[in-house]
Amino acid sequence: MYKVFVNDKPLFLTQEIRKETDFQLFLMEGIDFSQLIAKMFSNKVKKAYLYHPDEKEMFRTIKSNVPVHKAGGGLVYNRKGQVLFIFRNGKWDLPKGGTEKGEKIEYTALREVEEETGVEKLSIVRKLQKTYHVFRRNGRYKLKVTHWYEMKTDYDGPLRPQLDEGIEKAAWLNPEDIEQALLNSYENIKLLFEEQLTDN
Incomplete structure (x- = not known):
């Protein structure tokens, strides 16, 4: 099952029909995907399942309707076990950004973390899950597919938030502070931490 967040509301792409009380169920056949997204953006639909017997086919259909924006980002740990936010x-977020032409996605993730926070000496530990969310820019909907990587660094210099990208601050958060930060974060960021908890 794919989880796509539309304006931070969940849209599950599923091949199973479930009897849910608070989710609306739509069939991929005959649905106007752009209209469904518009309804989610305007709060007319709060959470939904989109059903098709072939999940991959469903995802291909969506990608043919909504342009895909590919991004890379990092869940970065320092030597003290703190996480870079x-x-x-x-809202609290993790550093990430779009790929440049011909760029490998791992390089995108490393470059964006360094550009957005000033943190250097980064190395990738492992690949994490991808997250999906729909956003609106210049009146058009786009699907952002972010490839996430767990990273580590020995860097202990100053953090330099990328102000021209609207980043107000960059901070190392202790494990006990992360829970509080996630209360004011995005659903796809919370997913990454759920994965971390189940893997560790």
Whole structure:
């Protein structure tokens, strides 16, 4: 099952029909995907299942309707076990950004973390899950597919938030502070930490 967040509301792409009380169920056949997204953006639909017997086929259909924006980001640990966060648009987030032409996604993730926070000496530990969310830019919907990597660094210099990207601050958060930060974060960021908890 794919989880796509539309304006931070869950849209599950599923090949099973479930009897849920608070989710609306839509069949991929005959659905106007752009209209469904518009309804989720305007709060007319709060959470939904989109059903098709072939999940991969469903995802291909969505990608043919909504342009895909590929991004890479990092869940970065320092030697003290703290995690690197950024604060932007009133929410805690993890550093990430779009790929440049011909760039390998791992390089995108490393470059974006360094650009957005000033943290150097980064190395990738392992690949994490991808996250999916739909956003609107210049009146058009786009699907952002972010490839996440767990990273580590020995860097202990100053953090330099990328102000021209709207990042107000970059901070190393202790494990006990992360829970509080996630209360004011995005659903796809929370997913990464759920994965970390189940893997560790």
